[in-house]
Amino acid sequence: MSAAAMASDPLAHPRQRNRTRLLNDGSGRPSVLKEYTHMCGEDVRTLSKIERRLRSAGVPMPEMLDWSAEPPATVHAYVNGEHRTDPTSEMIDAAAEVFAKQLKVLPRTSAPWVPRRPVGLPARSREAAHVARSSSLRDAIVGSWYRISELAASQPWTTTHGDWRADNLLYGENAVLAVLDWEILISVPVAEAVGYAAASLTHSWRPDLRKPLDPSTVVTFIHSAERHHALAPGETGHARLAALHVAAVRLAEDEADGIDAPTLSELTRHLGARR
Ligand SMILES: Nc1ncnc2c1ncn2[C@@H]1O[C@H](COP(=O)(O)OP(=O)(O)O)[C@@H](O)[C@H]1O
Numbered sequence: 002m003s004a005a006a007m008a009s010d011p012l013a014h015p016r017q018r019n020r021t022r023l024l025n026d027g028s029g030r031p032s033v034l035k036e037y038t039h040m041c042g043e044d045v046r047t048l049s050k051i052e053r054r055l056r057s058a059g060v061p062m063p064e065m066l067d068w069s070a071e072p073p074a075t076v077h078a079y080v081n082g083e084h085r086t087d088p089t090s091e092m093i094d095a096a097a098e099v100f101a102k103q104l105k106v107l108p109r110t111s112a113p114w115v116p117r118r119p120v121g122l123p124a125r126s127r128e129a130a131h132v133a134r135s136s137s138l139r140d141a142i143v144g145s146w147y148r149i150s151e152l153a154a155s156q157p158w159t160t161t162h163g164d165w166r167a168d169n170l171l172y173g174e175n176a177v178l179a180v181l182d183w184e185i186l187i188s189v190p191v192a193e194a195v196g197y198a199a200a201s202l203t204h205s206w207r208p209d210l211r212k213p214l215d216p217s218t219v220v221t222f223i224h225s226a227e228r229h230h231a232l233a234p235g236e237t238g239h240a241r242l243a244a245l246h247v248a249a250v251r252l253a254e255d256e257a258d259g260i261d262a263p264t265l266s267e268l269t270r271h272l273g274a275r276r
């Protein structure tokens with residue numbers, strides 16, 4: 002795999018982990034080179050197998066054109082889609098359908114780099130609780146985490162894409178053209194996976210894309226996920242609680258960064274426990 006003779010431009014974004022570059026060899030078919038900072042060569046081989054399995058099950062993603070173990074890197078076809086933090090309801094439904102599909106393909110996937118959900122509060126949630134403007138928001142972040150942690154012990158687990166955020170989804174007209182970053186997998190309870198995806202769907206750190214959280218998109222995603230059989234009957238409350246956790250984290254981050262955000266009571270009205 003050689004990128005030396007090609008024109009190449011960085012595809013950079015805030016909080017990026019890997020080095021990603023757009024390659025143009027003059028053929029009119031651009032591709033994307035990604036050099037991994039967190040994976041070894043054997044991991045990239047496993048990733049290429051996982052991606053093949055997902056693609057052949059109909060999960061939209063860029064075709065992997067090449068990969069190398071040293072340095073750990075992949076080349077994917079460039080997909081001409083759009084990141085959206087204001088998806089239409091058709092886009093939300095399409096994203097939920099794709100999410101359900103990957104849950105069916107990945108459930109028992111094991112790869113050496115796949116972490117299990119942490120027991121203690123994750124670093125991002127801890128930071129959000131630290132910057133939260135009110136004790137009620139801090140309590141919502143910490144309390145929801147411990148409630149989903151209790152539920153985790155008694156629920157079925159799955160492996161899932163672990164970063165279902167706007168920066169990793171490329172849309173065409175009311176359709177998902179590609180999901181990126183399949184090296185980010187995590188092992189979690191199914192309902193937790195759905196809740197995290199629902200509350201992350203419209204999130205981006207890019208200044209031009211970052212928007213206040215709209216709680217109704219979170220609820221719409223969970224309903225669509227139910228319709229596409231990602232959730233078993235009785236798992237919806239658990240998914241809403243996981244979504245509430247991520248939404249509360251986003252709210253604290255947005256308030257701290259001076260971005261308009263819904264109030265905590267709006268969030269709990271949409272995602273709080275139902276009697
Ligand atoms: N195959 C692709 N087609 C189109 N755009 C891509 C492709 N791969 C990456 N990108 C763009 O580059 C950005 C960073 O790439 P990504 O693979 O998500 O890297 P990272 O792991 O650093 O998030 C993406 O958010 C997307 O905008």
Ligand SMILES: [Mg+2]
Nearest residue numbers: 168169181182
């Ligand atoms: Mg990404």
